[in-house]
Amino acid sequence: MSATAVVFLVAQSSAFLGSPEILPFVMPDDFTDLKAVAWRVEPGRPDPANPLLEPEMPWDAGGVFSHGTVLRDPIDGVWKAWQVSTPVSKPYGPGTWTHDRRLTYLESRDGVNWLRPKLSFVRWEGHEHTNILLDLWCSYASVNIDVNRDWPYEMFIFRYPGYPGASGRIEGLPLPEKRDTHPYGLYRYRSKNGKAWQAVAGPLKLATNDSCFIYRFGEREYVSYHKTELPAFPGGLAPYDIADGGVRLIGRRTSPDGMNWSDPTQLVMTPDWRDPADTQFMELCPLKVPGGFVATTTVYHNHTQNIDLQWAASRDGVRWWRADRRPALPNPPLGDYGGGMIWPMRTPVIDGDKLHVYYSGTQGLHGDMFNTKDSGPRQLRARGEKLSRQSSSTPDFGALCRATWTAGRLWALAPSIGGPHAGTATTRRRDLGGKTIRVNVVTRAGGELRVELLDRTGRVVPGFSADDCLPMSGDHRLQTVRWSGGDTAPASAAMLRFVLQRAFLYGFDAVKR
Numbered sequence: 001m002s003a004t005a006v007v008f009l010v011a012q013s014s015a016f017l018g019s020p021e022i023l024p025f026v027m028p029d030d031f032t033d034l035k036a037v038a039w040r041v042e043p044g045r046p047d048p049a050n051p052l053l054e055p056e057m058p059w060d061a062g063g064v065f066s067h068g069t070v071l072r073d074p075i076d077g078v079w080k081a082w083q084v085s086t087p088v089s090k091p092y093g094p095g096t097w098t099h100d101r102r103l104t105y106l107e108s109r110d111g112v113n114w115l116r117p118k119l120s121f122v123r124w125e126g127h128e129h130t131n132i133l134l135d136l137w138c139s140y141a142s143v144n145i146d147v148n149r150d151w152p153y154e155m156f157i158f159r160y161p162g163y164p165g166a167s168g169r170i171e172g173l174p175l176p177e178k179r180d181t182h183p184y185g186l187y188r189y190r191s192k193n194g195k196a197w198q199a200v201a202g203p204l205k206l207a208t209n210d211s212c213f214i215y216r217f218g219e220r221e222y223v224s225y226h227k228t229e230l231p232a233f234p235g236g237l238a239p240y241d242i243a244d245g246g247v248r249l250i251g252r253r254t255s256p257d258g259m260n261w262s263d264p265t266q267l268v269m270t271p272d273w274r275d276p277a278d279t280q281f282m283e284l285c286p287l288k289v290p291g292g293f294v295a296t297t298t299v300y301h302n303h304t305q306n307i308d309l310q311w312a313a314s315r316d317g318v319r320w321w322r323a324d325r326r327p328a329l330p331n332p333p334l335g336d337y338g339g340g341m342i343w344p345m346r347t348p349v350i351d352g353d354k355l356h357v358y359y360s361g362t363q364g365l366h367g368d369m370f371n372t373k374d375s376g377p378r379q380l381r382a383r384g385e386k387l388s389r390q391s392s393s394t395p396d397f398g399a400l401c402r403a404t405w406t407a408g409r410l411w412a413l414a415p416s417i418g419g420p421h422a423g424t425a426t427t428r429r430r431d432l433g434g435k436t437i438r439v440n441v442v443t444r445a446g447g448e449l450r451v452e453l454l455d456r457t458g459r460v461v462p463g464f465s466a467d468d469c470l471p472m473s474g475d476h477r478l479q480t481v482r483w484s485g486g487d488t489a490p491a492s493a494a495m496l497r498f499v500l501q502r503a504f505l506y507g508f509d510a511v512k513r
Contacts, residue, residue, distance in 0.1 A: 020352070020353050020407070020477060020478070021477075021478055022289060022290050022407055022408035022440075022507070023290065023291075023408060023438060023439070023440045023477075023478065023506070023507035023508060023509050024290045024291025024292075024507050024508070024509055025289070025290075025291045025292075025294065025313060025408070025410070025411070025506065025507050026411075026412070026413055026505060026506065026507055026508065027291075027313055027315070027321055028321065029315070029428075030427055030428065031425050031426060031427055031428065032426055032427070032428050032495075033424070033425070033426040034413075034423075034424075034425050034426075035423060035424045035425075036415060036416050036417050036421060036422070036423035036424070037413050037414060037415055037416055037423035037424070037425050037500060038413075038414060038415075038416035039323035039324055039411055039412070039413065039414070040323075040411060040412045040413070040414040040504055041310075041311060041323050041324040041326065041328050041410070041411045042328065042405055042406070042409055042410055042411060042412070043328060043329070043330070044309075044328055044329040044357060044403030044404065044405055045403060045404050045405070046332075046338075046401065046402075046403050047112065047401065047402045047403065047404060049112050049113075050337065050361070050399075050401040050402070051337045051361065051399035051400060051401050052112060052113075052114050052399070052400045052401060052402060053106065053114040053399060053400040054399040054400075055397070055399065057116065057124075057127070057130070057131075058087055058124055058125075058126075058127070059085060059086075059087055059102060059104070059124050059130060059132055060085035060086065060087070060104060061087055061088050062085075062086040062087045062088040062089050062100075062395060062397060063085065063086045063360070063362070063395065063396050063397045063398045063399075064083070064085055064360060064398060064399050064400050065083060065084045065085060065086060065101070065343065065360045065362075065396050065398055066083055066084065066343040066344065066345050066358075066359055066360035066398075067083065067084045067101075067139045067140045067141065067343065068081060068082045068083030068084055068103070068140070068141040068143075068345055068346065069081070069082050069083075069141055069142060069143040069345055069346040069347070070083070070345040070346070070349060070358040071143070071145070071347070071349060072111070072349065072351070073145060073194070074145060074147070075145065075147060075152065078107055078108070078109065079107065079108035079109070079110070079111045079114075080105070080106070080107055080108075080194060081105065081106040081107075081108075081114070081345070081358070081400070082103060082104075082105055082133070082141045082143050082155065082194075083103075083104060083106065083141065083345070083360070083400070084101045084102070084103065084104070084138060084139055084141070085101075085102055085104040085132075086099060086100050086101055086102070086395070086396070087100055088395075089395035096392050097392070097393070097394065097395050098164075099137075099395070099396075100136060100137070100163075100165070101136070101137050101138050101139050102122070102132050102133075102134065102135055102136060102137075102138055103132070103133045103134040103138040103141055103157065104116070104130075104131045104132050104133065105117060105119070105131050105132075105133050105194075105195060106131065106400070111349075111351065111356065111402070112402075114400060116130075116131035117131055117195075118130070118131070119131060119132070119133070119195060121133055121134075121195070121196070122134070122135050133195065133197060134157070134159075134197065135166070135167070136160070136163050136165055136166035136167075137159065137160035137161070137163035137166050138157055138158065138159060138160075139157070139158040139160075139210075140156075140157060140158050140210075140211065140212055140213060141155055141156075141157045141346075142155060142156040142157070142212075142213050142214040142215070142346055143155045143194070143346075144215070144216040145194075146216075151190040151191060151192055151198075152191075152192070152194075153190065153191035153192070153193070153194040153197075154188070154189070154190055154191075154216075154258075155188070155189040155190075155191070155197060156186055156187070156188055156189075156204075156214040156258070157186070157187060157189065158184070158185070158186055158187075158209075158210075158212070159182070159184070159185070159186075159187045159202070159203075160184045161181055161182040161183075161184075162181050162182075162183070162184065168180070168181035168182065169181065169182055170182045170187060170199050170202065171199065172198055172199045172200075173187075173199050173201075173202065182202075182203075183203055184203070184209065185202055185203020185204065185209070186202060186203055186204045186206055186208075186212065187199055187201065187202030187203060187204070188200050188201040188202055188204060188258060188259075201259060204258075204259060204261070205259075205260070205261060206224060206226075206253060206255075206261040207253075207261075207263055207264070207265065208224075208226040208227070208228065208251070208265070210226075210227055211226055211227035211248075211282055211283055212224055212225070212226035212227070213225055213226070213283065213285060213346045213347075214258070215286065215346075215347070216258075217288060217317075220256050220257065221254070221256070222254065222255040222256070222257070222258045223252065223253070223254050223255075223317065224252065224253045224254075224255075224261065225250055225251070225252055225268070225283070225284040225285075225286065226250070226251055226253070226265070227248050227249070227250060227251075227281070227282055227283065228248075228249055228250070228251040228265055228267070229243065229246040229247065229248055229249065230246065230247055230249060231245065231246065231247070232244075232245055232246055232247045233247055233271065233277070234277075235277035235278075236271075236277050236278055236279075236280075236302070238278060238302040238303055240305075240367055240368075240369045240371075241302040241305070241366075241367060242366070242367055242392055242393045243302075247271070247280055248280040248281055248282060248300060249267055249269060249270045249280070249281055250267070250268055250269035250270075250281045250283070250284045250297075251265030251266060251267055251268065252265065252266045252267075252268045252317070252318065253265055253266070266318070268284070268318055268319075268320055269281050269284050269297065269312070269320055274325055275325055276301070276303075276325075277303075278301050278302045278303035278304070279299060279300075279301065279325075280299075280300040280301075280302055281297060281298065281299060281300065282298040282299075282300050282307065282343075283296075283297070283298035283343075283344065284296075284297055284298075284312065284320070285297075285298070285344050285345070285346055285347050285348070286314070286317065286347065287347050287348045287349075287350070287355075289350075289408075291315070291507070292313065292314050292315040292316065292317070293313065293314045293315075293317050294311060294312070294313050294348070294410060295311070295312045295313070295314070295320070296309050296310075296311065296312075296328075296329075296344045296348060296357055297309065297310045297311070297312045297322065298342075298343065298344060299327070300366065302366075304365075304369075305340075305365040305366040305367045305369045306331055306340055306341060306365055306366070307331075307340075307341035307342055307343065307366065308327035308329060308330050308331050308342055309327055309328055309329040309342050309344060309357070309359075310322055310324070310325070310326075310327055310328055311323065311328045311410050311411060313410075313411075323411040324411070328410070329342055329357065329359075329403050334363075334365070335363055336361075336363065337361035337362070337363060337398060337399045337401055338359070338361025338362070338398075338401060339361075339362075339363055340362045340363055340364040340365045340366070341361075341362040341364075341365070341366060341396070341398075342359050342360075342361055342362075343359055343360045343362065343396070343398070344357055344358070344359040345357075345358040345359060350407050352407075353406060353407050353477075354404050354405070354406065354407055355404065355405045355406070355407040355408075355410070356402050356403070356404050357402060357403050357404075357405075358400065358401070358402045359400075359401055359402065359403070360396070360398035360399065360400060360401070361398050361399060361401040362396050362397055362398035363397050363398065364394050364395065364396075364397055365394065366393060366394065367392060367393060367394060368392065368394050408440055408477065408506060408507060409440070409442075409506045410506075411506070412442075412504035412505055412506045413425055413498070413500065413504070413505045414500065414503070414504045414505075415500050415501065415502065415503070418502070419502075420446075420501065421501070422499050422500060422501040423499075423500050423501075424497055424498065424499050424500070425497070425498045425500070425505070426454070426458075426495060426496070426497045426498075427495050427496045427497075428495070429456060429494045429495055430494065430495070430510065431494075431510075432453065432489040432493040432494060432495075432496070432510050433489055433490060433491035433492070433493055434488060434489065434491070434512060434513065435488070435489050435510040435511055435512055435513070436480050436481070436487050436488055436489070436510070436511055436513055437451060437480070437481040437489065437496065437508065437509075437510050438478055438479060438480055438481070438508060438509055438510075438511065439451070439472070439476065439479050439481060439498075439505065439507070439508045440476070440477050440478065440479075440505070440506040440507040440508065441472060441476050441479060441503055441504065441505050441506065442474075442475050442476075442503070442504045442506070443472070443473045443474060443475075443501075443502055443503045443504070444502040444503075445502070446502055447473060447501050447502025447503045448471040448472060448473045448501055448502070448503060449471070449472045449473075449498065449499070449500055449501075449503040449505065450466040450467075450469040450471055450472075450498075450499040451466070451469050451481045451496055451497065451498055451499070452464060452465045452466040452468075452469060452496075452497045452499070453483075453489055453490075453493040453495070453496065453497075454493070454494065454495040454496070454497055455492045455493065455494055455495075456492075456494040456495075458495070461485075461489075461490060461492055461493050462485070463483060463484060463485025463486075464483045464485050464489070464490070464493065465483075466497070466499045468483045468484040468485060469481065469482070469483050470482045470483070470484075472503075488513055489510070496508070496510075
């Protein structure tokens with residue numbers, strides 16, 4: 001097995017051997033000077049086959065939901081999904097509903113046509129075989145695979161044994177001292193085949209109770225990104241929101257073994273002054289790629305009670321940047337799948353030259369914001385005041401969907417004026433001597449990209465000006481820049497200046513010949 005394959009299997013990068021090379025993405029920290037350029041975010045292309053799998057069976061008639069993992073198994077090449085499904089929800093009390101969440105399993109040979117395997121782990125009335133893996137109550141299944149383990153499949157998942165109708169026990173684990181049921185929390189499982197799961201530990205001492213995905217980025221590096229809350233920012237209060245008085249943010253914790261987690265949480269995703277006042281974050285779902293990490297950000301708009309997706313990027317997994325505040329995957333009209341909320345799976349998936357985001361597109365909103373029947377006052381967590389609360393979290397009726405991007409082309413630096421007007425972007429100083437410059441670029445009709453080399457003082461290196469550069473036009477994922485002076489940067493070269501006219505720069509690097 002090659003070193004590249006081992007890294008993939010351990011780190012779960014979801015990239016496959018044979019995929020085209022992807023250049024590192026561009027970020028603001030690449031540049032010291034930007035003129036007449038801005039950030040272009042590419043919209044996702046909803047799959048023509050959407051919805052890929054709709055509610056159909058009694059146990060998922062209320063929603064084929066997400067809060068799980070979709071990946072292509074490196075062991076057998078089969079597309080697999082571990083996700084939450086629910087029967088039709090019923091009113092449980094004033095303003096509340098049942099959410100009978102079970103872990104279900106799906107398979108696909110092509111990533112588009114999904115099947116419910118008939119398994120014998122959990123029966124349903126009238127059905128001896130179902131695709132249910134774990135009974136009540138389950139959420140946020142984080143699955144990773146490592147062929148070097150005796151039990152290749154590992155899963156972290158929230159369980160609620162005390163939920164009405166649940167057994168109260170986690171099979172295979174001893175009860176905590178002085179308890180007759182297992183508590184709600186995050187539990188760790190292992191499996192030989194990804195279907196029959198055995199609990200090995202829990203509840204883990206990871207101080208969060210909702211919206212948490214866990215990633216294994218190295219042999220001894222576990223990272224969790226999870227939702228946390230603070231008192232609502234000025235202008236962010238929505239009395240009809242289920243978390244009235246709070247703002248949802250994303251925290252990060254680390255662990256060397258998946259058992260002992262850092263504390264307190266490190267805030268890594270918060271709204272800033274560029275965001276609307278009602279912006280909140282439910283999830284951060286990263287993928288390790290050349291240059292760092294890209295991630296879908298599950299953006300909750302509590303004034304309108306809908307959820308869409310934005311792209312975020314980070315060099316180190318800690319400091320995150322969003323190129324734009326407009327959604328990369330917007331909601332279709334209300335009543336369509338995704339018209340209310342878009343809940344992505346645990347991580348994007350690279351498939352050849354494509355990048356897929358699997359998600360549950362729900363038809364409804366997060367809360368019943370136009371409910372006119374009082375459900376009683378609620379004490380705000382922020383300051384102890386009381387407000388009439390008209391809404392609660394509503395059932396998540398959704399279907400499995402996916403959207404696709406070109407791998408390595410999620411956002412670009414583009415001219416902010418357009419037409420015949422060029423924009424420029426000058427990089428920070430770096431060691432360029434003896435290296436070739438490669439770019440990932442697309443141009444429109446009549447457009448071009450040129451690059452010039454500057455020395456440490458900012459002067460153009462003779463023979464390597466923009467006029468000396470052979471202009472690049474068209475669609476180039478991996479194009480070497482050439483000048484009249486050659487295609488290797490001289491020793492004095494220390495900076496790049498990109499000149500963009502009707503051109504989109506997605507990435508670049510400098511490599512030794």
